[in-house]
Amino acid sequence: MSKSAVSPALTDLTADTPCCPPLAQSRIPAETATVLAPAFKALGDPVRLQLMSMIASAAGGEVCVCDLTPAFDLSGPTISHHLKTLREAGLVDAERRGSWVYYRARPAILRQLAGLLTIDPAAV
């Protein structure tokens, strides 16, 4: 399950390196954009944005898929597909324990995305 194969390029960036200055401070290099865009894309769906929030805000830092699925009017496979998308974007990690699978957020990349969007308070 931990095989959940984050793309090689992404693994580098999920490290706790401060990385990239804010998007509004200096022009993003093409490679950086190519690597980070998929993370934004993954958050660009209402269902996945909610899933991400449910996972990231979960008490204990993790959530069982069995708690995520019933929160939506969607089939199990569809939720599983969205979770895979979040996984491949490097936003979450999955771990199987017994019959259940638990998801947790990857704070490093979330911080990275937040940092990228950060705007100098001086800027109107």
Added chain:
Amino acid sequence: MSKSAVSPALTDLTADTPCCPPLAQSRIPAETATVLAPAFKALGDPVRLQLMSMIASAAGGEVCVCDLTPAFDLSGPTISHHLKTLREAGLVDAERRGSWVYYRARPAILRQLAGLLTIDPAAV
């Protein structure tokens, strides 16, 4: 040009209201996800992410389309299409002055997105 029609729901959110607590702090309501996801989606393409950065980091706070287009190996219509996507997501504003069109970032919504992704430093 200012007609560039941000969806009505979005205009509310582009206000400077602090809005929404971080995604990792409390579960995002479905409506909030529905309203904000399109903004992330718009940033979820490498070309648009670069465009956004070029616009947001521009000296003087604005950039001419004529400076954006030649920075990519893409046709004019394609760049224009991406700019429209950013506009409709409420991320940028366009203004025509003479023959040229200038784009500027909308800091409020960027701050909002950044805030949503913000992670409590205490969280590992």
Added chain:
DNA sequence: TGTCGAATTCGATGTTTGTCGAAACCAAGG
């Protein structure tokens, strides 16, 4: 070992997206 339940993978389908060239629009200057 056989079955049950949880989750993922597979295959199919209708929709959305990124891209282009052609055409239209619009302001500036001859």
Added chain:
DNA sequence: CCTTGGTTTCGACAAACATCGAATTCGACA
């Protein structure tokens, strides 16, 4: 007024996506 250059809109098309039901995998536990 007519042309020219910058930008957007239109129409088309292949690739990617969201969704589902069916089939599969994987532990747990009789």
